Every structure is written in C-alpha cells, then in structure tokens.
Amino acid sequence: MKTAGSLRHFSVFRAGFILWLFLLSGAPLLRAQPFHAGDILTTNLALQNRFLWTNDNGQVFTPSNTVIHLSDFEGKIAFFMFFDVW
Amino acid sequence: MSGVGQTVPAILQWYQRFRGTSNGIPVAYIAVNMEPNTNYLAQTDAFLRGYGIRICGNDYTATSTNGIRNLFVTPTALNPNPRPLFLVINCVSNSPSHSHWDVLVSEFYDGGGTFDFTARIANWRNIIDSVQAPPPLITGARFPGSDFEFTIPGQRGRTNRVEFTPGFSGWTTLTNVFGTNAPVLIRDTNAPADPHRFYRVVRP
Numbered sequence: 001m002k003t004a005g006s007l008r009h010f011s012v013f014r015a016g017f018i019l020w021l022f023l024l025s026g027a028p029l030l031r032a033q034p035f036h037a038g039d040i041l042t043t044n045l046a047l048q049n050r051f052l053w054t055n056d057n058g059q060v061f062t063p064s065n066t067v068i069h070l071s072d073f074e075g076k077i078a079f080f081m082f083f084d085v086w
Numbered sequence: 087m088s089g090v091g092q093t094v095p096a097i098l099q100w101y102q103r104f105r106g107t108s109n110g111i112p113v114a115y116i117a118v119n120m121e122p123n124t125n126y127l128a129q130t131d132a133f134l135r136g137y138g139i140r141i142c143g144n145d146y147t148a149t150s151t152n153g154i155r156n157l158f159v160t161p162t163a164l165n166p167n168p169r170p171l172f173l174v175i176n177c178v179s180n181s182p183s184h185s186h187w188d189v190l191v192s193e194f195y196d197g198g199g200t201f202d203f204t205a206r207i208a209n210w211r212n213i214i215d216s217v218q219a220p221p222p223l224i225t226g227a228r229f230p231g232s233d234f235e236f237t238i239p240g241q242r243g244r245t246n247r248v249e250f251t252p253g254f255s256g257w258t259t260l261t262n263v264f265g266t267n268a269p270v271l272i273r274d275t276n277a278p279a280d281p282h283r284f285y286r287v288v289r290p
Binding site for chain 1: 111117
C-alpha cells in the first residue's frame, strides 16, 4: 500500500519526466502558431522608435516617445532585420 | 559579416539606388534591435549609424522583450533566442499579385553572425520584385498655356505606353516611357487639335 508521501514523490517524478520529454522534443515554449511566409498578417506591428527620422509624408518620429507601426510603411514593401549587436 | 552588414548593401542600398523594386514599389528597410541591455546602447547606436540606418525600432518595452519577434518565430529549447530574423511584408494595399500585409519572407537563424546570406538575399530580392505594382494613376493634370500635361509613375526597366483617344474609336500612342522609378511628366503639345481627349497608360 502506497503512502501519501510516495504518491507525491511519484507525481513529481512523472511531471518532471513529462517536462523533460517536452523540452527534448523542441516543443514551443511561448506561442503555438506564429506567422509564416504566405500568411496574411492580422496585427499592426508596433516597435519602440529608436532614431529621429521623418517619413515620406513628413511625419516626424522622435526617439523614445513614438512607436513605429507597420501601417507607417503603407504603399511600400517593408524589410525588417531583427538583430542584436553581440 | 553580420546579417545587417550583408543586407544593408544588398537590400537597403540596392533598392535606394533604383528607387524601388523592378515594379516601382519603394522598399523600406527597418532595423529592429533585440538587445534591451542598456550596456549595449551606445554600441548598438554606433553599429546602426555606421551602416547609415535611419529607421530602427526596439523590440522591447519596460515589461517585455521580443514580442514582435515571437509573432514570427517560436523559441524552442534548441533555439531559445532565434536571431537574426528576416521579415518582409507587403504593405501595398492594391497590388494585383499579393494581398495587403502578406508575409513574403520570414526566416530566422540561430546566431548567424558569420553566415553567408548571399543566396538567401538573392531569393528574397526575387520575392520582393515579384510584387506587382498597382495600376498607374494619372495625376497632376493641368494646362500650361495651350498644352496639356500630367504625371505618371515610372517603372524601372519597364515601358509605359501613354495613349489618347478623342472619342473612344481607337487609341493613339502619345509616347512610350522607358523609365526609372520616378514620376514622369507627360506633355501633349497637340491637345487642342481635338475638342476632347482622353488619356490612358498601358503597361505592356
């Protein structure tokens, strides 16, 4: 007959084993369905602006207090390059 | 060389030089910084300015990081911080070939600081250049003196045929414009010859 302690120990072991399998499989950690090439984007991307710049319509984007939206590039093809310096 | 170092000459400067794609569509290059650590602030700014990049966004806020990146690539245990990410989106609302906000390219790597993206960039440019421009619009119509003039959008490497008709019984070629990606001024010096003239631009 199993005691409550051994049952708890078994559940913790089983949960750890399932988590290990999950990580081993390379399973997604954050989001199940990202957008892929060929999909239609359904959200107006928003990034915190970093530099002072002016778009073709004369709208001035100042650092820190403005947001760059995908819609700011209407009529163009937008090439985004996500990077870090190191 | 980094992804930025390779795409600045091959994407940013390439499309700046031609003022857009082969179909005349402007291309915006947006660098997206994923590094929130303020210790890298000056280094990142110097890096971007060294490449002449003027549009840059940060993919982090005071409370979150990589929210936009994660819309396109899911971190995994094997690649917990996917980067760089190359993303191309069609923002032309009335293209006859592609839908508005169509994700044209979404490719990510695991690091990639020394990766040679030459072949990938060639593929991306083919995809970018495959987006068809909307039908050309005649704008800026006016009568300087007895002439009639208007503006049409040029297309790099393409011919636009400008035609007119006085009564829709047939179209006559006014001029052929083989151009660059820039507005082209069309002037009809013989406009008063007919009581009415209608104009159109044909892209053969």
